Amino acid sequence: MFTGIIEEVAEVVELTRENNNLHLSIKAKFTPELRIDQSIAHNGVCLTVVSLDEARYTVTAIKETLSKTNLDQLKKGSTINLERGMKLGDRMDGHIVQGHVDQTAICIAVEEAGGSWNFTFEYDPELENVTIEKGSITVNGVSLTVVNSAKNKFSVSIIPYTYEHTTFKTLKTGDLVNLEFDVIGKYVKRISEFR
Known part of the structure; x- marks a missing residue:
């Protein structure tokens, strides 16, 4: 779950296609705090961290996601809105956001x-x-x-x-x-x- 309050605007540093999937590597300030399997909203799309190092992390968007969102239009150097998942007990300053683009x-x-x-x-x-x-x-x-x-x-x-x-x-x-x-x-x- 998310709140729609953007935590960071970050840069897409690499895009890699694999079959129908698109792997997006993002350089974000909060990368050192992440772990594999965390959910992060990318322009409102909930994606799972699949790999990371100190400088960047990678998520994968599948064909279904790419067909219903604007992620397929991103290029190396594009900026993207990021929000990490809500912590239970935090204030909810936005509204209930699932990270499922309609x-x-x-x-x-x-x-x-x-x-x-x-x-x-x-x-x-x-x-x-x-x-x-x-x-x-x-x-x-x-x-x-x-x-x-x-x-x-x-x-x-x-x-x-x-x-x-x-x-x-x-x-x-x-x-x-x-x-x-x-x-x-x-x-x-x-x-x-x-x-």
Whole structure:
């Protein structure tokens, strides 16, 4: 489990393909604290540490993950939002995030708003995911509040701290992002389908 509060923006230092898998090696400040088998959210995607040394660690994304996320678009030198798994008993400053990306979206607008930024995203409505006004959404692993909710698009407002401490500072119109919709909303939607 995660909270959507980004711990570090790190660099992808190596990408290796093996059959349908993609091994990502990441240089992160917290690498010396890691161990094999730990879960880390990478742009909101929960992946398991499979190897590490003092300077970097490696995770593997399989075909299923690559087909539903933006990880396949990463290149050597790309930056990525990272969050380690939640510790039991910690404060939960974001919202409940599983690290299971539901689908991707395209950034269709970026507007500077006098010290903050508004980002608008459009996603495929065929998967029937929904947002609600003032509800929670995870964009590339960042816990955010929805504004301007519509059938297949929504906006988020980004404060300067979040802008500077996540990959939002490099996000531009046309970029693909990972979305994880609010888990409580997903359960409510599913239950209502059976009534």
